[in-house]
Amino acid sequence: MISRANRTPIAEWWWTVDRTMLGLTLVLYAAGLVLSLAASPAVAERIGLPSLHFVLRHAFYAPFAAALVIGLSFLTPRQVRRAALVLLLVSLAMMILVLFVGAEVKGSRRWIYLGGLSLQPSEFMKPAFIVITAWLFAEGSDRPDVPGRLLAVLLLVIVAALLVAEPDLGQTMLTLAVWGALFFLAGVSPILVAGLGGISVAGLAAAYTIFPHVSERINRFLDPSSGDTFQVDTAIQSFERGGWSGTGPGEGVMKRILPDSHTDFVFAVVAEEFGILICMLLMLLFAGLVIRGLMQAFRRKSAFERLAIAGLATQIGMQSFINMGVNLNILPAKGMTLPFISYGGSALLSAAVTMGFLLALSRRSYDQHVTVVPRAAAVGHT
Amino acid sequence: MTIQPPAAAWRHARTALGSAARHTNGERQSRARVLLIIAGFTLLYGALAARMTVLGVASADWQDGTGSFVQSAAMSRPDIVDRNGEILATDIKTASLYAEPRRIVDPDEATEKLASVFPDLDRDRLRRQLSTRSAFLYLKREVTPRQQQAIHQLGIPGIGFRVENKRFYPGGATAGHILGAVNVDNQGIAGIERYIDTSFLKDLQAAGFASERGLEPFRLSVDLRVQHAIRTELVDAMAKYHAKAAVGIVMNVRTGEVVGMSSVPDYDSNDRSEVLDKDRMNRATVGVFEMGSTFKGFTTALALDSGAATIHDTFDATSPLAIAGFRIHDFHGKHRWLSVPEVFIYSSNIGTGRMVLKAGTDLQHDYFERFGFLSELRTELPESGAPIVPKLPWSKISSVTMAFGHGISVSPLQTAAAGVSLINGGVYIPPTFLPRSEEEAMKVARRVLKPETSDYLRHLFRLNVLKGSGRNASVAGYRVGGKTGTAEKVVNGRYSNDKRRNAFLAGFPMDAPKYLVLVVIDEPEPEKPGIGATAGLNAAPMVSGIIRRIAPMLGVEPLLVDPEEEPAMALAFAR
Numbered sequence: 001m002i003s004r005a006n007r008t009p010i011a012e013w014w015w016t017v018d019r020t021m022l023g024l025t026l027v028l029y030a031a032g033l034v035l036s037l038a039a040s041p042a043v044a045e046r047i048g049l050p051s052l053h054f055v056l057r058h059a060f061y062a063p064f065a066a067a068l069v070i071g072l073s074f075l076t077p078r079q080v081r082r083a084a085l086v087l088l089l090v091s092l093a094m095m096i097l098v099l100f101v102g103a104e105v106k107g108s109r110r111w112i113y114l115g116g117l118s119l120q121p122s123e124f125m126k127p128a129f130i131v132i133t134a135w136l137f138a139e140g141s142d143r144p145d146v147p148g149r150l151l152a153v154l155l156l157v158i159v160a161a162l163l164v165a166e167p168d169l170g171q172t173m174l175t176l177a178v179w180g181a182l183f184f185l186a187g188v189s190p191i192l193v194a195g196l197g198g199i200s201v202a203g204l205a206a207a208y209t210i211f212p213h214v215s216e217r218i219n220r221f222l223d224p225s226s227g228d229t230f231q232v233d234t235a236i237q238s239f240e241r242g243g244w245s246g247t248g249p250g251e252g253v254m255k256r257i258l259p260d261s262h263t264d265f266v267f268a269v270v271a272e273e274f275g276i277l278i279c280m281l282l283m284l285l286f287a288g289l290v291i292r293g294l295m296q297a298f299r300r301k302s303a304f305e306r307l308a309i310a311g312l313a314t315q316i317g318m319q320s321f322i323n324m325g326v327n328l329n330i331l332p333a334k335g336m337t338l339p340f341i342s343y344g345g346s347a348l349l350s351a352a353v354t355m356g357f358l359l360a361l362s363r364r365s366y367d368q369h370v371t372v373v374p375r376a377a378a379v380g381h382t
Numbered sequence: 383m384t385i386q387p388p389a390a391a392w393r394h395a396r397t398a399l400g401s402a403a404r405h406t407n408g409e410r411q412s413r414a415r416v417l418l419i420i421a422g423f424t425l426l427y428g429a430l431a432a433r434m435t436v437l438g439v440a441s442a443d444w445q446d447g448t449g450s451f452v453q454s455a456a457m458s459r460p461d462i463v464d465r466n467g468e469i470l471a472t473d474i475k476t477a478s479l480y481a482e483p484r485r486i487v488d489p490d491e492a493t494e495k496l497a498s499v500f501p502d503l504d505r506d507r508l509r510r511q512l513s514t515r516s517a518f519l520y521l522k523r524e525v526t527p528r529q530q531q532a533i534h535q536l537g538i539p540g541i542g543f544r545v546e547n548k549r550f551y552p553g554g555a556t557a558g559h560i561l562g563a564v565n566v567d568n569q570g571i572a573g574i575e576r577y578i579d580t581s582f583l584k585d586l587q588a589a590g591f592a593s594e595r596g597l598e599p600f601r602l603s604v605d606l607r608v609q610h611a612i613r614t615e616l617v618d619a620m621a622k623y624h625a626k627a628a629v630g631i632v633m634n635v636r637t638g639e640v641v642g643m644s645s646v647p648d649y650d651s652n653d654r655s656e657v658l659d660k661d662r663m664n665r666a667t668v669g670v671f672e673m674g675s676t677f678k679g680f681t682t683a684l685a686l687d688s689g690a691a692t693i694h695d696t697f698d699a700t701s702p703l704a705i706a707g708f709r710i711h712d713f714h715g716k717h718r719w720l721s722v723p724e725v726f727i728y729s730s731n732i733g734t735g736r737m738v739l740k741a742g743t744d745l746q747h748d749y750f751e752r753f754g755f756l757s758e759l760r761t762e763l764p765e766s767g768a769p770i771v772p773k774l775p776w777s778k779i780s781s782v783t784m785a786f787g788h789g790i791s792v793s794p795l796q797t798a799a800a801g802v803s804l805i806n807g808g809v810y811i812p813p814t815f816l817p818r819s820e821e822e823a824m825k826v827a828r829r830v831l832k833p834e835t836s837d838y839l840r841h842l843f844r845l846n847v848l849k850g851s852g853r854n855a856s857v858a859g860y861r862v863g864g865k866t867g868t869a870e871k872v873v874n875g876r877y878s879n880d881k882r883r884n885a886f887l888a889g890f891p892m893d894a895p896k897y898l899v900l901v902v903i904d905e906p907e908p909e910k911p912g913i914g915a916t917a918g919l920n921a922a923p924m925v926s927g928i929i930r931r932i933a934p935m936l937g938v939e940p941l942l943v944d945p946e947e948e949p950a951m952a953l954a955f956a957r
Contacts, residue, residue: 243438298413
């Protein structure tokens, strides 16, 4: 297909990029498009839009996102860092802006409208935040004169404050979790890690006591009889109706009554129509992507690349786990989209940025590539 | 600016020389932690997979368990048989017509064809339903074989039959109230059918053991022949006396088994629309009534048993009993002192009132509780009515009225169960609709009266049929004994003079009682103008009619010559 002797940028990219992860990503985007045909029309009809409203938008965003993944994967680590820095600054500015001009949806200010497009700045903040935090941690351990860890803590505080202000506790938790993973990987002492773990448990307890809707949801999860568990009950019913092999495409009925069936509860819709086996396959795609990404991190010698790759993979892993866990009622109800699959322009593009950065960073770097050319030496190096 | 070059130089030197070892160390630790995170994600995704497996297994159960209509519609029930093995209820296979609209080629054609067999189907609605893309739709449940054949021959694509079990009651309404009914999905909704579901069938089905034939027949204590005799007597009496309703109960006094129980108007269990008719409720267990003078038997029993009175005592019935501003009269006033047997056979309200006043309300409450009048009687039938009893403490006037069966409302079955203890030697046996031996009965029985008290009561009951108000209950040779009860009904809050609810509590043969018969008839009219409509004139002959028919079936031996009566054979020939 593409000769190894070919030295064009495309060929170079093709031989250095992790083609397994790229393939998994594209398969997930394609699956999301197919599954949106199952999940979206019911929602669109319910809220009085043309039945293909969400499908068409998804069909516009998904290829665009796939292209973005490929485009970003051409970047070098240094370019990724710069792009992330720009993206972080822009999205942080917009997150401040959103607090003042954002439209309030379901009690939160998360959206900003730009020329007919609605954007969720916090979605774009996530990958940029991870890359920059990874860089700060890496610099912090490589160069004692740079107060990397301090800056990383500072950045976390700013981002968390902005997210809580929206409020978007799901994203806050996710951000904290990923930051925690980076902190853990940055090679700090186990005592510090344990201390941070204690602080996060305390933070969780604080959220439980401070935010009434958080405590309500957790109470409901622990004691289903205490309140309205309509969403998760309906989701579980979807799994029961679907069984192993599903009721068949278009045969699902739960999606007609399940709120957010095209975003947060798309997994349950898949279960009903396509069956639990397909759900497991979907889960395996995510697991494969995440573990493959983490294996790439494991191989990296550069601390920045290792941390950034691991952080980005962790983010995809955590987000997919939380979403599927909520659908399966093993976690308290929490609004979280399923990366690559759920409808939502910002979510789809944000996942693309995450994956694009991940692929870019995990490409076999130039110096490695050069040493690989003599075949005998390749074994020794990788 | 001056500090910078040394710092840079130092850094450079470190990178070049000493840092290699330190780096590798930190790197190794960091990489190990990456592996830890991989392990963590493996665990998390493993948890998801485990959860999905659990749900998948659960859904497999769910899909062929009782939760789905497919299964519940086809579920089979055990046959119900009477004590002799006669079938009271059984399952038959019927077909239900369904459509798969998405497989129907031409909805218009299908609609017209279906309507040619079922003209009662709403064509417009049917056409609309068949034009949809839905997967399954019942068109008609329980179609006849002829209709099924007709539809089959039309050969409409997308139309099919599902074989279902339908409950069938060969006896129709004969034992309707006892058997109850099932809904269209063959689930018990009333009577013994419901009892079967709640007591074991649902568990069996949940365990998957009730899927097909092979369930043991469910045997009742009821005797179909007795049941039929009771019911026809009640129906005849209803017509004869233009009554509103009638209840008849036959119980085995040795075991507490209900051998027959009927309440008319009743329902045909095959016709579900009748089951819900309020007028067809089971008055024998759900209805609570003031039982009138039949209660005098219980009052006399408690007075004799507690020692408040002896059989030789006499009570002043010369003038009405004045109490708390009320005056209690006698219906058949004798205006003299009456002995205990006289109080009983003349059904003296005054005498019974004085008896209970002598015993006291505490004793009365105690005995009423033992007779089971103060709490709801629970049997296998889910339908039961709670008694209406005055609030404690009982006043003297309510104590006196309760002594002759007013101011306290109990169900007929409750009265019958208590009546059993009056004549069987003094033990209360909870009534049952399931077969029970005497040994089993003794285990659940409790003594409420001394055996001597029960002996007295047997004599009093017998005396009442020989010489008192119960003469019409007599059946030659079968030594019937019993007590009438004529209760005035409450209309608009007052006791009415012309609306009655009559009862007769009887047992036979009174020298060694085997069966108890209780009959209640609501608002009977005089058989012929000019004569009364008291219990002796309608309820007593109904009892006689029932006993005459059932005693031979139940194997009760008649005395050919009853020293107390005229010769049975002569009487039989005379008729």
